Amino acid sequence: APTLKQAAQARGVLIGAAVNSALFDDLDPDYADTVAREFGVVVLENGMKWKTLQGTQGEFVYGLADATVAWAQQRGLAVRGHTLIWHDSAPAWLYQFKTAPEVQAAMKSHITNVVTHFGSRVKYWDVVNEVVSDAPGHPLRANSPFAAAGPDYIDQAFRWAHAANPQARLYYNDYNTEGLNGKSDAVYALVKGLLARGVPIHGVGFQTHVSSAFSVKDSGMLANLKRFRDLGLDIQMTEVDVTLPASGATPANLARQAQVYRDLVGACLSVKCSAFVTWGVNDPSSWRAGGKPLLFDDLYAKKPAYGAVIGALQAR
Numbered sequence: 001a002p003t004l005k006q007a008a009q010a011r012g013v014l015i016g017a018a019v020n021s022a023l024f025d026d027l028d029p030d031y032a033d034t035v036a037r038e039f040g041v042v043v044l045e046n047g048m049k050w051k052t053l054q055g056t057q058g059e060f061v062y063g064l065a066d067a068t069v070a071w072a073q074q075r076g077l078a079v080r081g082h083t084l085i086w087h088d089s090a091p092a093w094l095y096q097f098k099t100a101p102e103v104q105a106a107m108k109s110h111i112t113n114v115v116t117h118f119g120s121r122v123k124y125w126d127v128v129n130e131v132v133s134d135a136p137g138h139p140l141r142a143n144s145p146f147a148a149a150g151p152d153y154i155d156q157a158f159r160w161a162h163a164a165n166p167q168a169r170l171y172y173n174d175y176n177t178e179g180l181n182g183k184s185d186a187v188y189a190l191v192k193g194l195l196a197r198g199v200p201i202h203g204v205g206f207q208t209h210v211s212s213a214f215s216v217k218d219s220g221m222l223a224n225l226k227r228f229r230d231l232g233l234d235i236q237m238t239e240v241d242v243t244l245p246a247s248g249a250t251p252a253n254l255a256r257q258a259q260v261y262r263d264l265v266g267a268c269l270s271v272k273c274s275a276f277v278t279w280g281v282n283d284p285s286s287w288r289a290g291g292k293p294l295l296f297d298d299l300y301a302k303k304p305a306y307g308a309v310i311g312a313l314q315a316r
């Protein structure tokens with residue numbers, strides 16, 4: 001039987017997982033073995049966020065990120081960089097800056113340093129993450145240190161990243177934007193504006209944190225992905241997880257979860273997406289572990305969702 005990686009490679013798509021320092025945990029060798037065997041790309045779940053890399057102004061701490069990137073490279077895995085600009089991972093010191101020139105200077109310095117540091121080792125970057133708010137009308141987020149950076153800071157973030165590594169593929173990344181809805185409309189308008197102004201953006205990441213009640217069909221996901229694709233942008237599913245209903249890991253619930261995964265992979269392939277990345281490896285490693293949302297269970301056994309993903313990758 002093929003691995004996820006082999007089945008995905010045959011379709012020209014990277015399959016990946018968010019990883020953490022469990023890769024280096026000698027007491028949990030199955031974690032690293034599973035990642036190396038099954039996936040073609042990794043994302044550091046927290047290890048490349050601003051407060052991780054530059055928690056103190058001007059002091060860049062690259063040790064764990066470099067070790068993780070080296071681990072991936074030695075095993076032939078690509079790396080997605082996550083994320084340069086995200087309000088949630090801004091370090092405390094950034095909040096001292098209140099004027100646009102100050103915040104923009106800090107952003108430029110951070111982006112330039114990080115993207116230059118990783119260079120060709122990181123092929124894809126989430127440049128701006130979750131800037132579209134969930135407030136009515138989906139304005140840009142106000143509760144963010146970046147809100148003080150002035151109206152053009154999103155354009156600038158992409159330009160600085162592009163200047164630091166012209167070969168890198170640059171993404172806008174967000175959640176609850178998979179289907180046709182007000183939020184995906186706002187993201188669509190945002191990226192259309194970026195393109196119109198000649199900003200170097202190459203794709204959109206759809207995080208895809210959903211539940212097993214999610215319906216690819218009813219949400220209008222195919223039409224939504226297609227409109228972004230029609231802008232000439234690459235599509236990636238960047239943080240996929242599908243939580244089980246509260247009644248837990250019953251056979252019926254696991255089958256429903258598998259069906260959602262099957263449909264998500266199908267939607268991804270239908271727009272020639274370049275990557276499908278799950279947000280974790282085995283269920284206990286998930287940020288919402290209670291929902292058992294991933295492809296491998298507590299003991300790293302393949303869940304029904306695993307077979308569904310392989311099946312969707314093999315379907316023609």
Ligand code: G3I
Nearest residue numbers: 045046049082083088089129130175207209239279286287
């Ligand atoms: O490592 C510290 C530990 O030293 C400390 O004792 C502990 C106490 O709270 O915190 C640990 O850090 C936590 C870190 O995860 C590692 O476990 C942070 O508090 C916690 O906030 C952090 O949560 C992460 C979250 O992003 C915020 O950065 C999640 O692991 C991560 O899965 C989640 O990922 C995000 C994506 O980046 C963006 N999209 C949504 C997605 C889910 O929220």
